Amino acid sequence: EAEVAQSPxxxxxxxxxxxxxxxxxxxxxxxxxxxxxxxxxxxxxLVQFQDxxxxxxxxxxxxxxxxxxLKGVDSTLKIQPAExxxxxxxxxxxxxxxxxxxxxxSGTRLxxx
Amino acid sequence: DAKTTQPPSMDCAEGRAANLPCNxxxxxxxxxxxxxxxxxxxxxxYIIHGLKNNETxxxxxxxxxxxxxxxxxxxxxxxxxxxxVYYCIVRVVGFGNEKLTFGTGTRLTIIP
Numbered sequence: 001e002a003e004v005a006q007s008p009x010x011x012x013x014x015x016x017x018x019x020x021x022x023x024x025x026x027x028x029x030x031x032x033x034x035x036x037x038x039x040x041x042x043x044x045x046l047v048q049f050q051d052x053x054x055x056x057x058x059x060x061x062x063x064x065x066x067x068x069x070l071k072g073v074d075s076t077l078k079i080q081p082a083e084x085x086x087x088x089x090x091x092x093x094x095x096x097x098x099x100x101x102x103x104x105x106s107g108t109r110l111x112x113x
Numbered sequence: 114d115a116k117t118t119q120p121p122s123m124d125c126a127e128g129r130a131a132n133l134p135c136n137x138x139x140x141x142x143x144x145x146x147x148x149x150x151x152x153x154x155x156x157x158x159y160i161i162h163g164l165k166n167n168e169t170x171x172x173x174x175x176x177x178x179x180x181x182x183x184x185x186x187x188x189x190x191x192x193x194x195x196x197x198v199y200y201c202i203v204r205v206v207g208f209g210n211e212k213l214t215f216g217t218g219t220r221l222t223i224i225p
Contacts, residue, residue, distance in 0.1 A: 033213075043157065091156050093156070106155055
């Protein structure tokens with residue numbers, strides 16, 4: 001079964017450092033999403049891509065977060081500088097262009113110390 | 114997207130049917146009902162979705178009331194591996210910006 005790949009699985013970083021997460025969606029899936037999940041809460045959408053274009057980044061803290069999907073395939077989410085409140089699970093998901101369910105990756109658990 | 118309401122937690126005995134309710138009284142005619150679950154420390158997993166007819170797949174059944182204001186996810190023979198947080202989500206499909214908006218879900222615990 002096809003999977004969404006994410007790396008690293010775990011990341012510990014110090015406050016004010018830069019950190020990056022990588023996602024490789026299912027082949028052929030044009031839509032890619034980054035979600036953030038704080039412990040005890042449901043996932044919250046940060047950014048949505050359609051191919052290489054950003055469709056929705058209304059919840060992305062743009063002063064410190066950036067996301068790109070240069071060739072419309074894999075994607076990188078960056079935080080600079082990291083803050084203590086950024087500690088969370090960062091989930092990537094992809095979906096086919098029309099309907100259906102998302103497929104999520106296993107996520108990157110970020111701890112900022 | 115319409116808001117959903119789910120009980121925060123439920124227990125079910127192993128081998129019994131688990132029935133998870135969801136209220137979505139403000140659902141629009143073009144919004145689908147989706148169910149996902151999240152096992153500890155993993156990404157959410159798609160279970161099933163429907164518009165107005167009842168749906169069944171290898172994982173579960175989805176029963177949607179005639180007025181579409183509520184639905185029930187049924188796991189017919191719950192196992193310990195079904196212990197997870199279950200999310201009921203309503204969303205429009207087919208307009209490009211098809212994001213899923215998660216609530217806090219129902220934490221289902223299967224009791225041996």
